[in-house]
Amino acid sequence: MAAETIFEALEKDDFGVGVLKRMQDRFESSWARDELFQVRNFHAGFDGGLFMGMFHTGLQMITGGRGFFDNKPVEPDSKHMMQLKDYIARKGEENFRRTLKFDNEYLFDKLTDVYRSGTKHEEDQPPHLVIADYDICNNRCTEEYGNPCQYFCPAQVYEMIEDESHPGRKKLQLTPSNCVHCKTCDIADPYQIINWVVPEGGGGPNYTNC
Numbered sequence: 113m114a115a116e117t118i119f120e121a122l123e124k125d126d127f128g129v130g131v132l133k134r135m136q137d138r139f140e141s142s143w144a145r146d147e148l149f150q151v152r153n154f155h156a157g158f159d160g161g162l163f164m165g166m167f168h169t170g171l172q173m174i175t176g177g178r179g180f181f182d183n184k185p186v187e188p189d190s191k192h193m194m195q196l197k198d199y200i201a202r203k204g205e206e207n208f209r210r211t212l213k214f215d216n217e218y219l220f221d222k223l224t225d226v227y228r229s230g231t232k233h234e235e236d237q238p239p240h241l242v243i244a245d246y247d248i249c250n251n252r253c254t255e256e257y258g259n260p261c262q263y264f265c266p267a268q269v270y271e272m273i274e275d276e277s278h279p280g281r282k283k284l285q286l287t288p289s290n291c292v293h294c295k296t297c298d299i300a301d302p303y304q305i306i307n308w309v310v311p312e313g314g315g316g317p318n319y320t321n322c
């Protein structure tokens with residue numbers, strides 16, 4: 113639909129609102145809109161937890177996606193991130209320190225997953241993950257949230273490494289060429305200072321089912 117609209121704009125040599133608005137019109141009358149309309153309240157249904165979510169999902173399937181409510185306002189995902197002190201108080205230090213063991217038969221480490229996703233980017237392109245303030249990452253976030261980006265990113269793009277200019281401290285290092293374009297970081301970052309922009313050259317994952 114985007115390509116058809118761009119083609120139309122190029123053909124008419126007109127990039128005004130009148131022509132570009134056709135993208136929205138095309139979407140509104142497409143199968144994609146009908147499909148998405150059926151699941152418009154899916155995420156909101158899980159606001160009250162897993163079991164309420166399953167109940168709401170069943171109801172939405174019967175009512176064409178409406179359920180008990182329509183367009184229930186929900187907070188952005190980033191507002192649900194728990195601070196480190198609250199997490200440890202609730203779950204306990206031992207649970208916080210628990211780490212997964214990867215055997216690469218049943219559980220795969222992130223870099224193996226990236227390799228299997230067939231992800232490729234031009235190595236010398238500008239980073240498509242733009243961080244607005246590294247100072248927040250290296251200081252405030254470390255204390256308040258424990259740098260959750262290094263955990264929620266499935267592709268090991270974010271790592272906290274030793275800061276050679278400040279011994280004993282860590283700093284954020286990015287490897288954008290690993291990115292599998294899930295956009296979790298843009299959505300979940302509690303400070304909303306990560307901006308995912310489209311990478312150059314059509315790079316990204318290329319899943320082939322192997």
Ligand code: SF4
Pocket residue numbers: 241264265266267268269270290291292293294295296297298308
């Ligand atoms: S978009 Fe996904 S894979 Fe890419 S850096 Fe963000 S969390 Fe990681």
